[in-house]
Amino acid sequence: MIESWILNELFQDLTDPFLIMALVLVVIHFGTPLAYYWYAKTQWLPKPWNIRVDGNYRPKVTVIVPTYNEAGFIEKKLDNVYQQDYPRDKVEVIVVDSASNDGTPEKVKQWSMKHPDFHVKLVQEPVRRGMAHALRTGFSYVKGDVVVITDADAIWEDPDTLKEVVKWLSCKGVGAVSCIKVPYRSKGFEETYRQYYNVLRVAESRAWSTPIFHGELSAFKKEFLEKVGGFPLGVGSAESLAAMKIAALGYRAITPDTITVSELIPQSNYVWWRIRRAQHLILHLVKTLRYLKHYNSSFKQVVLMEAYFHLINSWLFITGAVLLLYATLALRSILSSIFLALGLVLLPIRSYRVWVTNQLFLVVAQLRNLWRKELVWSKQRKL
Numbered sequence: 001m002i003e004s005w006i007l008n009e010l011f012q013d014l015t016d017p018f019l020i021m022a023l024v025l026v027v028i029h030f031g032t033p034l035a036y037y038w039y040a041k042t043q044w045l046p047k048p049w050n051i052r053v054d055g056n057y058r059p060k061v062t063v064i065v066p067t068y069n070e071a072g073f074i075e076k077k078l079d080n081v082y083q084q085d086y087p088r089d090k091v092e093v094i095v096v097d098s099a100s101n102d103g104t105p106e107k108v109k110q111w112s113m114k115h116p117d118f119h120v121k122l123v124q125e126p127v128r129r130g131m132a133h134a135l136r137t138g139f140s141y142v143k144g145d146v147v148v149i150t151d152a153d154a155i156w157e158d159p160d161t162l163k164e165v166v167k168w169l170s171c172k173g174v175g176a177v178s179c180i181k182v183p184y185r186s187k188g189f190e191e192t193y194r195q196y197y198n199v200l201r202v203a204e205s206r207a208w209s210t211p212i213f214h215g216e217l218s219a220f221k222k223e224f225l226e227k228v229g230g231f232p233l234g235v236g237s238a239e240s241l242a243a244m245k246i247a248a249l250g251y252r253a254i255t256p257d258t259i260t261v262s263e264l265i266p267q268s269n270y271v272w273w274r275i276r277r278a279q280h281l282i283l284h285l286v287k288t289l290r291y292l293k294h295y296n297s298s299f300k301q302v303v304l305m306e307a308y309f310h311l312i313n314s315w316l317f318i319t320g321a322v323l324l325l326y327a328t329l330a331l332r333s334i335l336s337s338i339f340l341a342l343g344l345v346l347l348p349i350r351s352y353r354v355w356v357t358n359q360l361f362l363v364v365a366q367l368r369n370l371w372r373k374e375l376v377w378s379k380q381r382k383l
């Protein structure tokens with residue numbers, strides 16, 4: 001008797017338009033990225049690079065380090081570049097400081113006095129206008145054929161990093177190169193996120209190019225950067241948009257898995273850090289859509305998919321969850337409550353938890369972008 005009542009209820013639930021709608025949204029939400037990830041991993045990742053490299057190419061390289069209150073890191077950063085196994089007379093570092101008040105410029109000056117065999121230039125902006133502006137300023141001083149930008153708090157663990165970067169750039173068809181990122185001494189959330197993320201960046205790069213670059217290390221052929229008017233303003237990740245403008249000229253923008261950079265993860269305020277970065281990424285993808293018509297069909301698909309994942313897909317999840325909640329509470333749908341419970345029960349699975357949290361970051365980031373784009377941000381403390 002009771003069983004048949006329950007079955008009857010469940011059956012009725014199944015015809016509930018709220019529930020059906022919610023299920024469709026949730027299936028699309030989880031299905032598209034899973035399918036994309038699977039496709040990228042099985043079809044693109046094993047592809048040959050189709051890149052002809054010259055391991056002996058040694059162009060003059062200019063490394064731009066933008067700094068705002070990096071007194072705690074800048075010396076280590078300069079040491080890190082100094083320790084690169086690359087002809088010293090072919091490396092020039094430009095530190096662009098934007099009115100730091102913690103003694104960063106003084107540290108740069110002291111460091112360069114102690115290393116007369118290394119070319120370090122300090123450019124000081126009188127006011128802070130954000131990282132993109134600093135990169136733009138730095139670019140006007142560049143003498144090298146290759147421009148590399150890097151964060152003060154990013155560590156190039158491998159002394160052959162610069163060699164590797166120019167190796168990939170030695171190919172005529174490559175315009176820009178970035179890195180994959182490994183969280184420094186940080187397990188857990190960030191690591192899980194990066195595991196999947198890095199696979200996608202490399203797979204997309206092998207297919208042709210990836211639309212997402214990193215401030216921890218992004219390198220450009222200077223002539224192309226000049227052609228696209230240098231680093232763009234009005235975005236949080238100028239390096240990614242510059243790369244996408246170069247891709248629009250027909251040159252590849254890639255992140256090879258042989259270039260790895262360690263990055264420090266904030267110990268506190270992690271959530272806001274991730275939201276700020278999501279804001280930058282979202283803004284970047286919106287701007288990249290403008291170049292879509294210049295891309296080949298496979299890269300068009302990549303850009304459209306990434307734009308979809310960062311702009312639309314998270315809303316499907318939120319809407320689906322709200323509909324399920326409504327059906328559970330207002331319509332007393334048993335089936336809806338079962339699905340909701342399932343969504344919660346799965347939370348101990350780390351990949352799922354990281355995914356869901358990331359959807360919330362993306363939604364908050366989109367909303368925040370409406371009134372504050374975080375082009376000048378307060379620094380998260382990192383250890």
Ligand code: GDP
Binds near residue numbers: 128215277377380
């Ligand atoms: P995160 O890696 O996303 O946490 O961003 P960071 O706070 O590490 O900033 C990236 C790099 O840009 C760091 O080297 C910062 O010092 C630098 N930076 C951030 N804002 C400014 C700015 O307004 N001017 C300059 N010159 N550098 C900045």
Ligand code: MN
Binds near residue numbers: 151152153154
């Ligand atoms: Mn950083």
